[in-house]
């Protein structure tokens with residue numbers, strides 16, 4: 001790792017000021033669960049780190065009725081263990097509890113995961129399916145517009161993910177088919193049903209990161225049952241292909257995992 | 269260089285570190301607390317697990333400067349004088365280690381797990397939560413037994429060989 005400067009702001013404006021001072025040579029540091037390994041490999045060498053862990057504006061989980069607002073600095077473990085989230089949207093808490101291992105969950109944050117948009121990150125599948133809003137220190141962005149492509153989001157330089165917000169659906173569930181070594185998703189599917197409207201977010205499989213599986217959304221909106229997906233075929237063109245699985249394998253996995261997610265959602 | 273103050277095993281430690289110094293390097297090289305191990309250095313193996321303000325974290329994936337102002341507990345800090353911590357004693361009792369390389373991280377992970385789940389721990393949860401700790405020797409069986417025993421939880425039912 002190259003030497004770097006370290007700042008510890010205690011407010012959002014102060015954090016943004018540090019970022020502006022370093023132009024695009026500084027980086028926000030949240031849980032560090034992605035950034036520090038990347039810096040060790042010298043794939044990233046920021047001139048300065050701006051530690052967001054002491055910024056109160058990124059903290060807190062607020063659940064009012066079905067409305068859920070989670071601070072960008074909340075950890076995966078905060079989300080997984082929140083009784084409030086569990087009571088109105090158990091599928092989302094389950095998802096957070098499946099990220100990495102306990103030590104990773106104690107440090108890694110919602111904001112860091114969303115900003116990083118790893119093609120196998122779990123939250124993006126849920127945020128797409130839930131129609132979530134990503135709030136920053138400058139604006140609000142719909143999840144559909146936020147996730148742009150591989151490791152690419154709508155965030156501008158220096159912009160901070162401060163909150164994610166969504167309405168709990170009538171039923172939802174996350175099913176994750178894990179790579180047995182890394183435990184990242186080979187395919188993760190989040191299904192959410194609101195009345196007769198069903199949304200399906202898929203992660204881990206697509207070469208451009210998480211996406212909506214529109215055909216399955218249509219089929220499941222008319223019949224919310226695993227069989228509804230039977231007649232569909234996931235095209236292989238945009239599937240990832242690597243030593244862990246070919247694109248044909250992943251395309252099939254999307255279907256299998258979607259069915260399991262629907263089954264789980266029916267059980268909740 | 270940045271001045272850091274970290275309460276390590278109850279004692280306030282001060283030091284001046286490069287910002288890129290990892291917490292595990294600070295513990296091992298600056299403080300001489302070599303009980304915390306580095307197995308992979310890539311966040312996978314858990315040999316470096318310590319508690320930061322009471323929660324298990326991987327000290328190879330955290331900078332010392334990030335921990336400034338916090339409390340850190342390492343494997344050296346859990347026994348009461350000559351008396352082993354109950355989780356340490358259970359690892360000895362159940363033969364939960366062979367070479368011992370993974371053991372400090374296993375024990376710190378186990379203590380955190382027991383803090384969160386208490387005696388409601390079951391075998392499946394223990395195995396699931398050991399996800400981030402790799403042991404090349406034991407096959408995990410006795411580690412799981414030791415953790416369940418220390419938690420005062422039910423042991424796995426013996427399954428007869430077919």
Ligand SMILES: Cc1cc2nc3c(=O)[nH]c(=O)nc-3n(C[C@H](O)[C@H](O)[C@H](O)COP(=O)(O)OP(=O)(O)OC[C@H]3O[C@@H](n4cnc5c(N)ncnc54)[C@H](O)[C@@H]3O)c2cc1C
Pocket residue numbers: 027028029030031032033034035036037052072073098099100101104107108109110111112113115116118120121122123159160161162182183184185311312
């Ligand atoms: C062993 C291991 C296993 C893992 N397994 C999984 C898994 O199964 N599923 C999964 O989804 N993830 C997994 N992860 C990744 C983990 O979830 C990370 O915590 C997450 O991707 C990044 O969050 P962070 O808070 O650690 O961010 P950091 O690493 O601190 O930052 C990541 C990036 O986001 C930027 N950033 C951070 N916070 C903000 C913010 N609030 N606003 C704007 N930009 C910000 C940083 O500048 C940086 O570029 C794993 C990580 C490890 C080490």
Ligand code: FES
Pocket residue numbers: 305306307308309310311312313314315316317326327328329
């Ligand atoms: S040395 Fe930290 S996880 Fe392996």
Ligand code: FES
Pocket residue numbers: 364365366367368369370371402403404405406
């Ligand atoms: S006892 Fe040797 S690695 Fe676990």
